[in-house]
Amino acid sequence: MYKILKKQELTTNIYLMDVEAPRVAERCLPGQFVIVRMDKDAERIPLTICDYDRKAGTITIVFQTVGAGTTMMAQLSEGDSFHDFVGPLGCPSELVKEDLESLKKKNILFVAGGVGTAPVYPQVKWLHENGVAADVIMGSKTKDLLILEKEMEAVAGNLYVTTDDGSYGRSGMVTQVIKDLVGEGKKYDVCIAIGPMIMMKFVCLLTKELEIPTIVSLNPIMVDGTGMCGACRVTVGGKVKFACVDGPEFDGHQVNFDEAMRRQTIYKTAEGRAMLALQEGDTHHGGCGKCN
């Protein structure tokens, strides 16, 4: 069993947990992910690794309650355990394989959107620990949804925070901040953008124009996470790739985002029904005719 050693509500509906998973903590690298199941009948939920402590044998996960599965997961407390916790899955970020000296010469920009801040954090931290300072743009809809700002500040070279509604930091989308920074004369050799699919799409459209190579981390629907089911297939540069084993990071300028976004909606109706059943509890009467 995989015990929850720490649980923290970072902000409304976004939770952080430290989970005991020695095998994963021993080997994981920034960019990889895990799949968790909260109990013996639960679905498999893929989550990116936010941090890890090799000595303590723990993995930090951050998740937002978006459906029935994550909502129930949020009800777990410190001392409870996950039934299953497998990883590290996927390929580590390209950055960690690069030569450190050449990395140090690069100007690196991270763009983190919403809960996408969680998978950006270990990469920036890894760079920081290896003497590389990277610029980070963190964006969220509004001030209350911002997470890990202090943690990020401690490891980023420069941190630029923006909110869509202007309630905190700069005002506007992350793409506006990229434009502003480049306008101020900043030059970037590489950009790593992680966040909602729609954000990554627009960041990529912009960075293509600005000629900044851009890496994105995709989070499509998955079942096993080991290359077995093909649910996570995405088209990258005209070729079909499995995000779970070939990714999750890809060249953002090659990704077919429209297809990827469309494929994320395959089970929307079923997920909506499950959420409704959970919210309504005993009062749920299955008016749709499909529920029990």
Add this chain to the structure above:
Amino acid sequence: MDVMTKIPVREQDAKVRATNFEEVCLGYNMEEAQCEASRCINCKNAQCVKGCPVAIDIPAFIHEVKEGNIEKAYQIISESSALPAVCGRVCPQESQCEGKCIRGIKGDPISIGKLERFVADWARENGIKPQGATEKKGKKVAVIGSGPAGLTCAGDLAKAGYDVTIFEALHEAGGVLVYGIPEFRLPKEAVVAKEIENVKSLGVKIETNVVIGKSVTIDELMEKEGFSAVFIGSGAGLPKFMGIPGENSNGVFSANEYLTRSNLMKAFNPTSPTPIMRGHKVAVVGGGNVAMDAARTALRLGAEVHIVYRRSEEELPARVEEVHHAKEEGIIFDLLTNPTEIIADEKGWVTGMKCIKMELGEPDESGRRRPVEVPGSEFVMELDTVIMSLGTSPNPLISSTTEGLETNKWKCIIANEENGKTTKEGVYAGGDAVTGAATVILAMGAGKAAAKGIDEYLSK
């Protein structure tokens, strides 16, 4: 009774079973089993044993059934097979033991598979366990994958006194028995879980949620965790797609995904949190056993189901029994038909599949007549779900992370057929990871051979 004719086995009515996930075949009772067993002429030079990849002493166990000594019959089978309740259900007996049965020359062969199943089920219901090792060898062996190859290898090594740990990537042990083969052919709780319990009762440990090559490597298992030898039985898990336009549309699935959702994640049960597409009209592309399983699953989930296969019925790679069951249940076979494009609406959801008619030409390298397109025969099938069941290939995760482990051009691990030896010292392999997608029993045979190979290696 007529000794030339086998005792028929009871089955759930086709119309009823098409709407549920209960087991299709109900099996023999004691009287039927003894009756069928009495047809065996107990050949001295038994051909059936030669047809069995794990060489069960078939005449001996059938003799015990005839005498009513079912526990004895079970001990005879379990000397050779770790999973008799599984094999009795899913082995292609018609091309193995039963295919060689002397009785089969003039009449029906003995229903060896159904008898094996009867014995295993009886043993389970009566709490009979296989016998474990009396002496410990004091050496650790790691088995990668808990499918038929891994379970067999682990079982045999445990019986020989080794300390065996199985590493499984998924959250549940059983491999293809759990994620691939549906409930209505192989009940999970009642049969598979119990067979795995039996293997565990021999002292085998199973660690789930360990992806070898990701969570830990083979080299680390041997150098840091003290395993003296490793058996790789990781299967052939990667699904193939056709590479035709529209294949990434919403509503196109690999058979692996569809079956894993239904079997492993229990999506056939409406209370399961894992969703599955319940289509109205489904095409399953392919003609193997997996295609039949996917088709019959989709049918039970309420769809009209078509098997779309580019050759004719004669070339269907699926077992005759599976094709027969599928037809009985109402699966429609569109043979000599090949998809060329998936058509989707403006939101990307499947609305149809463009196909072309085929005819059989000259034999190809597989010996089967090559299907060739009939010019101008294109047509569109209207449907909302397509399940691609074109076969699978081994996952490169292990071979690419293990120094010195060689593979062939199909990414299959190179291993000696007789003892499972790979190109890396102390590492053995067998099953689909070596052969590419094949059958449960062939994988078991390879697991068995490798267990022997490992025992010889560690006894040196």
